[in-house]
Amino acid sequence: MPKIADRYLKIDPWKIVEEGFHADRSQVSESIFSLGNEFMGSRGSFDEGFSGQTLIGNYLNGVYEEAPIHHPNTYKGISTxxxxMVNSLNWFDTQISCDGEILDLAVSRHWNFLRELDLKTGIVTRSFVWGTQxxxxxxxxxxxxxxxxxPSLACQRIELESLKGAAVAEVRFGLDFNPPHVFAGKSPWVERKxxxxxxxxxxxxxxNTRQFAFSAFAVDEAAAFETVSGEKRIGRKTVVELAEGEARTFTKRIANIAVKKTELDVSSLWKTCMEQAGNMLDVSYDDALAAHTAYWSDVWKTQDIVIEGDDEQQQGIRYCIFQLHQTYHGVDAANNVGAKGLTGEAYSGHTFWDTETYCLPFYLFNNPKAARNLLEYRYHTLPQALDWSKLQDCTGAAYPMSTIDGTESCGVWWHGNLEIHVSAAVAYGIWHYMKICDDAEFLFSKGVEMLIEISRFYASRGNWSPHGEFGFYGVMGPDEFHxxxxxxxxxxxxxxxxxxxxxDAIERMATEAPDAYAVLVEKLNFQISEKEAWEKMASAMKxxxxxxxxxxxxxxxxxxLPHLDINSIPVEDFPLYGSWSLPRIYRYDMIKQPDVLLLQLFFSADYSLESKKVNYEYYEPRCIHESSLSPSVHSILAAEIGNQDDAVKFSLFATRLDLDNYNRNTSEGLHTTSIAAAWMNIVCGFGGMRTDGELLAFRPTIPPAWKGYSFSVTHLGAIVKVSVAAGRATFEVVHGDPLTLNINGAAEEICAEAKSFSLGE
Amino acid sequence: MPKIADRYLKIDPWKIVEEGFHADRSQVSESIFSLGNEFMGSRGSFDEGFSGQTLIGNYLNGVYEEAPIHHPNTYKGISTxxxxMVNSLNWFDTQISCDGEILDLAVSRHWNFLRELDLKTGIVTRSFVWGTQxxxxxxxxxxxxxxxxxPSLACQRIELESLKGAAVAEVRFGLDFNPPHVFAGKSPWVERKxxxxxxxxxxxxxxNTRQFAFSAFAVDEAAAFETVSGEKRIGRKTVVELAEGEARTFTKRIANIAVKKTELDVSSLWKTCMEQAGNMLDVSYDDALAAHTAYWSDVWKTQDIVIEGDDEQQQGIRYCIFQLHQTYHGVDAANNVGAKGLTGEAYSGHTFWDTETYCLPFYLFNNPKAARNLLEYRYHTLPQALDWSKLQDCTGAAYPMSTIDGTESCGVWWHGNLEIHVSAAVAYGIWHYMKICDDAEFLFSKGVEMLIEISRFYASRGNWSPHGEFGFYGVMGPDEFHxxxxxxxxxxxxxxxxxxxxxDAIERMATEAPDAYAVLVEKLNFQISEKEAWEKMASAMKxxxxxxxxxxxxxxxxxxLPHLDINSIPVEDFPLYGSWSLPRIYRYDMIKQPDVLLLQLFFSADYSLESKKVNYEYYEPRCIHESSLSPSVHSILAAEIGNQDDAVKFSLFATRLDLDNYNRNTSEGLHTTSIAAAWMNIVCGFGGMRTDGELLAFRPTIPPAWKGYSFSVTHLGAIVKVSVAAGRATFEVVHGDPLTLNINGAAEEICAEAKSFSLGE
Known part of the structure; x- marks a missing residue:
């Protein structure tokens, strides 16, 4: 795996620390120091502006623009x-000047630069000394x-302290719709008021989409302010006089409102937003801060992963957990997880099958409400999935490869149309959610309907071979190199x-909720012959x-296929999409990510350890991990088959993908869905957790270099803490009722009292 | 084959006749009544204009514009x-008015409409009576x-005869750059002078391409003319007074000049063009007409195909021969054959592998100089083929799928990049040319170089399977449904x-032209190891x-692959590209055209009759002929295996594809390359000609409905006439030395004295 760390941040178990400004990595830092709260996200751009490399990115979840996809030729069934997700306004817009010099770290003399993201509290602090001309x-x-x-509230505090000389500084606070959406080449916004x-x-x-973004702020400082405005921007400025040794603090509280659909005219909308913003801002900075940090304190109480003896991994995994919460924690079922979260424009803010495949497990075991909301998102977008299937001459529901609003937005049709495993990922999500959270209300009100429509899609998309086998022709699997x-x-x-x-779901519903089932059957015009056909297709599946x-x-x-020794590829050829012609990439046995290993992780009980070994050994040398989701899967399987070297090697890549900028594209935004796979990497990899058996199963191991580690999982309403150290794994229910787990292959009752097991061989 | 004739033109062995104006088929007629002379082409649009459905199309061979290809995502190796080929100026631009009413057959009262294309002379005549308001x-x-x-000369003659009343008519003759290039949505032309x-x-x-089109005309009529001009157009008008029963004739002679590349400034260029045009127009209409009809008279003397007892086929095949000559007859090696010839915008005037595969045989056996020029075109564009190969990470020469200037212009990358059989079509053309015309000078000066570069491409594009077989991975064959x-x-x-x-070519050159060979080896840095590698690849080919x-x-x-009963497809679903989603088209055993049968036609001697039978019977029911090239191939093979029903059925489609508008898209232009396949259909199908054996071979048959038929072929400098009737086939050399042919499986010396053979069983 030709992936090499580019590390410039300090290792610290609870913080991300940049000592001294790394101007050459300014956009990487902007991604890494991103903040978000599901509703909105802000890249770590400098408040005061920066004339060097910067992508000022501030996003409102699900606020998007649209544009036609230009294909060289149009064909039926292809997304057009x-x-x-658009870059919205810069609500942290600030300008500071002193004696006519505008502060700009690309040119201003400065020292003692220190930037810290405190994972415990979710606060970014940045300080430096500015030596003015x-x-x-x-x-x-x-x-x-x-x-x-x-969620609507953003806070910014700026302290100025004169260390030498009496300084007169002008400070401007603004709201600015001008930062361009870089891929679109312009700001998509029209100022309305x-x-x-x-x-x-x-x-x-x-x-084009006629969505609205509203932002309002108040500054606490009692100084006299003057209005400053320009095209698509407004702000206030004040002048502050500082004697040597004197300090002044400005606190800006910002309320952001996204209006994705409205019948109101601009003046009514303005009035409504102003009222809402007034209410939101009716909170002091200190109270807001306290409520914010309390949230994080709760998170770390039950969801922390502690790794003793490996601060790199410790920092990496906490950063992952932190970013997952920032991206999504179930505030609104209209939101989902973009491939880059709320940290950049890449992948257009789109949601992929990554959500159910890689992200959902984190929420299932930490925040079941958020997990349910992710599935609710798919239910809300079922009409679009029905349309997309129809456009492809199929019946039922085909979920999109790449979407914000539930419609297929993938311009590369051989991905969008052929990666039909996406719909099954939704079904997998429903099954997984039921397995871990057992929410019959959801299953009967939404889940069964989705499952039936998805099965209808597969039944219509699949074909019978001349030998009587059922299968899918003309598809692309998760491995996008074929x-x-x-x-x-x-x-x-x-x-x-x-x-x-x-x-299974149909049978359960028919038994447990026969009336609701009858209504559903009628609504969907569901036929017994469909069910019978699916049985035949399933049993004849090739x-x-x-x-x-x-x-x-x-x-x-x-x-x-021709074999390619992937070790013969020069490192400078990676990523291959940039340097190899497409037909060259596609024609070997080289894979981008491991399809078969993924199955052996998800459906572990269906495969023997021997099968996992031979398949790992066959596919691992053929995989170049051009998907950032790939290493975690390898690490987890490697741990299971006892290949601890590989398990550790691949896990490091997963937990520190962005902190060490392995793929050299962290500047474009964080690999949010890979971050979720990093959580699986620890819990399913070293913790050996598997979800597909009768009982939730664990078979913990520990990397040789670690002293110990612990994590917690929520399951059927209880929270179980797992601690591994000194050759033993300890299980205890820290919240809720006792439950039975499969530990090292045996059913074990786990309760509040810690119970310890020796690690497997 | 769900293809149904839409016939509205009269059957006539030597003419295409439209009796009564078919306004609802106006654009179909425009295509069918197209004229061309390789250098230029004009659709049969009405001289006087038409406010109904019309595509005023006039083309100068190889005069083209360029535009970027917008891909939703860009990948290395893809054409951008x-x-x-642009719509150039309308040199037949005319306007006729009488008493303030402008003649326009969409609205003017008219009767006795008759339009005729005389295939014997290449003249289109159109007449009608106009009843003015x-x-x-x-x-x-x-x-x-x-x-x-x-080739630069176009002539137009207009006769006005007053049948009732004394008429005062205004006649305008113009040159007009305004007709839009419909696909581009505008005229691509800027008027320079x-x-x-x-x-x-x-x-x-x-x-964008900075190519020039110049046009000049003279009108013979002695009347006083007045200049009329407008944006991108210029012309002259005159008023003619006709007493009842009086007639007047205007003759416009036009000289067109295409300047594809020049260093001259506009005023020098203008001067040069005016001089050239002056010389060109220094010819009377009658002399020009005589020279023009003499050409056609020569053509029909030696290249006619006569079919007795089937006027539909007779008219069809003559029309094909006529259109082939119009499209290309070897005037200039910079020209080639576009898929629609010079009759419409569809396929952008591009040249495909159709040239070598389907068109070349016609020229090989009728006009060897033209055949050579088609190959010269490929030699001139070898540098572009070398570049295109390199862009795809290969060596040698990859010829483009779709081109005007030798660069790949196919926006649909899975066609442009994957249909790698195009380069072999060029090699096939060289081999075929040598086989029929044996031109060692060409082979040694150009052919071997092209063959080496093409072989280099295949050697670098191919791969070895894990089982030691050589082959090509990630390709699309001629059948574009997979x-x-x-x-x-x-x-x-x-x-x-x-x-x-x-x-073979290398060995021949090394023996016969060792000095030239040594120079070539040095020029290409050709290694003996390459030759050895190709031997291995060839013998290990899967x-x-x-x-x-x-x-x-x-x-x-x-x-x-899943089997699809193509007879179950509703007729209204055709063409499938319009009504089926792409992944649906691609995933069955349904084929668009027959790959395997094509091989069994080209390399007939490699396959037994039994093999041809089983392969025909297997593939024919799976083929929907969505390529217009497909039916001829079926017809030829059907004739060989004795399936006369299929042979006749498919041949009718081939010879009358446009006259009967089988594909309902003749309005876009003629299927020029299919027209070439129609020639093969008669000669190779019923004539049973095969070119791949030691001797040129014939095994004539005759459709039951035909009384007789005859055709001629040029081979090794001689012209052989083949006549089939009354159960016998007669062969005679009508020009040149005696030669040996394989007739019904036996070597036979054929000379000027006719020799007759009974037809095979």
Missing amino acids: RHTF SGKEIKLTFRRFLSMDA AEANALTAILGETE TFVNNNTYTNVIARKTFEWTQ IPMNLETGVYEQHDGYFE | RHTF SGKEIKLTFRRFLSMDA AEANALTAILGETE TFVNNNTYTNVIARKTFEWTQ IPMNLETGVYEQHDGYFE
Whole structure:
């Protein structure tokens, strides 16, 4: 795996620390020091502006623009509308000047730069000393947070302290719709109204989707302010006189409102927003801070992963947990998890199958309400999935590869149309949620309906081979290095599972909620013949495999592909998409990520340890991990088959992917969904947790270099803490009723009293 | 084959006749009554304009514009520049008015409409009576031709005869750059200069490619003319007074000049063009007409195909021969054959592998100089082919799928990048040319170089399977309903042939022209190790086949694809590209055109009759002929295996594809390359001609409904006439030395004295 760390941040178990400003990595830091609270996100751009490399990015979850997709040729069934989460306004917009010099770390003389993200509290602090051209020395300290308690609230505190000389500084606080959406090449916003009275406020509207963003702020400092305004921006400025040694602090509280759909005219909308903002800002900075930090304190109480003896991994995994919460914690079922969260424009803010496949487990075991909301999102977008299936000449529901609003937004049709495993990922999510949280109300009100529609899609998209096997032709599996293949093993297996899950769910509903079931059958015009057909398809599903070696064939003909020694590829050729022509990438046995291993992780009980070994050993040397989701899966399987070297090597990449900028593209935003896989990497990898058996199962191991580690999982209403150290694993229920787990292969009753087991061989 | 004729033109062995104006088919007629002379082409739009459905199209061969190809995502190795033959100026631009009413057949009262294309002379005549609103009756007769003798020369003759009343008519003759290029949505031309003195002339320049079109005309009529001009147009008008019964004739001679590249400034260029045009127009209409008709007279003397007892086929095949000559007859090696010839915008005037595969045989056997020029075109564009290969991480020469100037212009990358059989088509063309014309000078000066570079491409694009077989992975064969397949049989076989042809050509050159060979080896840095590698690749080439049934497998895994009964597809679903989603089209065993049958036609001697039978019977029911090239191939093979019903059925479609508008898209232009396949259909189908054996071979048959038929072929400098009737086939050399042919399986010396053979069983 030709991935090399580019580390410049300090290792610390609870903080991300940048000592001295790394101007050459300014955009990487902007991503890493991103803040978010699901409703909104802000990259760590400098409040005061920066004339060096910067991407001033502030996002409101689900606020998007649209544009036509231009294909060289149009074909039926292909998506023609691109949607993208837009860069919204810069609510941290600030300008500071002294003696006519505008502060700008790209040119201003400065020292003692220190930036810290405190994972315990979710606050970013940045300080440095500015040596002005006029000979003054001013220490500046910036603090910001996006409230996890009140999602609309952003707070910024700026302290100026004159260290040398009496300084006269001008400080401007603004709201600015001008930062461009870089991929679109412009700001997508039209200013509708701006005003500076008790509150300074602005309202913008997107050009095509007609969505609104409103922002208002108040500054606590009693100084006299003057209004400053320009195109698509408004703000206030004041002048502050500091004697040597004197300090002054400004506190800006910002209320952001996203209006995704409204019938109101601009003046009514303005009035409504101003009232809401007034209420939101009716809180002191200190109270807001206290509520925000209390949220984080609760998180770490039950969801922390502690690693003793490996501060790199410790910092990495806490950063992952922190970013997952920032991205999504179930505030609103209209939100989902973008591939880059709320930290950049890449992947257009789109949600992928990553949500159910890699992110959902984190929420299932930490925040079941958030897990349910992720599935509710899919239910709300079921109409779009029905349409998308129909456009492809199929029935039922085909969930989109890449979406904000539930419609398919993937311009690359051979991904958008052929990666049909996405719908099964939704089914997998429903099954997984039921397995861990057992929420019959959800299943009967929404889950069964989704499962039936997804099964209908697969039944209509699949075909019978001349030999009487059922399968899917012309597909692309999760491994995107092979397009237009037949009988992709991953797709076939998970579609078969989908048929089975659907049957099970239908039977349960028919038994437990017969009235509701009858209503649903009528609503969907569901036929018994469909159910029977699915049974036949499931049992006749083709699963390609070499019976001699026990290796599953990734798709029909994969074993006949030319072999490529991936170690022969020069490091400078990576990422291959940039340096290899597309047909060259696609024609070998080289894979981007491991389809078969993914199955052996999700459905662990279906495969013997021997099968996992031979498949790992076959596919690992063929995988170049050009998907950032790939290493975790390898690490987890490696741990299971006893290959601790690989397990540790791959896990480090997963937990520190962005902190060490392994893929050299952290500047574009964080790999949010890979971050979720990092959580799985610890809990399922070293913790050996598996979810597909009768009981939730654990088979803990420990990397040689670690002294110990612990994590907690929520399951069926209880919270179980697992601690591993000194050759033993200890289980205790820290909240809720006792429950039975499968530990090292045996059913064990776990209760409040800690129970200890020796680690497997 | 769900293809149904839409016939509205009269059947006539030598003419295309439209009796009564078919306004609802106006654009179909525009295509069918197209004229061309390789240098230029004009659709049969009405001289006087038409406010109904019309595509005023006038083309100068190889004059093109360019535009970027917008891909939703860019990948290395994909074409990003689109080129397209532009609609040039309307040199037949005319306006006729009488008593203030402008003649327009969409609204003007008219009767006795008759339009005829005389295939014997290449002249289109159109006449009708116009009943003006003012009560006059004027008979109008339009005549036009594009000189086959002097390619720059177009002639138009208009006769006005007053049948009732004394008429005062205004006649305007113009040159007009305004007709839009419909796909581009505008005229691509910028007017550079226009002037009306002795000659009326105009010069236009394309916006991006900076190519020039110049046109000048003279009108013979002695009347006083007045200049009329407008944006991008210029012309002259006159008023003619006709007493009842009086007739007047205007003759417009037009000289067109295409300047594809120049260093001259506009005023120098204008001067040069005016001089050239002056010389060109220094010819009388009658002399020009005589030279033009003499050309056609020569053509029909030696190249006619006579069919007795089937006027539909007779008219169809003559129309095909006529259109082939109009499109291309070897005037300039910079020209090639566009998929629509010079008759419309569709396919952007691009040249495809159709040239070598379907068109070249016609020229090989009728016009060897033209055949050579088609190959010269590929030699001139070798540098572009070398670049295109490199962009795809390969060596050698990869010829483009779709091109005007030798660069790849196919925006649909899975066609442009994956249909790698195109390069082998060039090699096939060279081999075929040598086989029929044996031109060692060409082979040694250009052919071997091209063959080496093409073999280099295949050697670098191919791969070794884990089982030691060589093949091509991630390709699309001629059958475009299966993309990204491995070991497409057509591609593998023709690449193996290419390696073999290259070896043979190298050996011949080394023996016969050792000095030139040494120079070439040095120029290309050609290594003996390359030659050895190609030998290995050729002999290890994988050719998928079911040994039990003898059916070749179109590509790896084709036999495992879901079967689709193509007869179950509703007729209204055709063409499928319009009504089926792309992944639905691609995932069955349904094919668009027959890869395997094509091989069995080209390399007939390699396959037994039994093999041809089983493969025809397997693939024919799976083929929907969505390529217009497909039916001919079926017809030829059907004739060979004795399936006369299919042979006749498919041949009718081939010869009358446009006359009967089988594909309902003749309005976009003629299917020029299919027209070439129609020639093969008669000669190779019923004539049973095969070119791949030691001797040129014939095995004539005759459709039951035909009384007789005859055709001629040029071979090794001789012209052989083949006549079939009354159960016998007669062969005679009508020009040149005696030669040996393989007739019905036996070598036979054929000379000037006719020799007769009974037809095979």
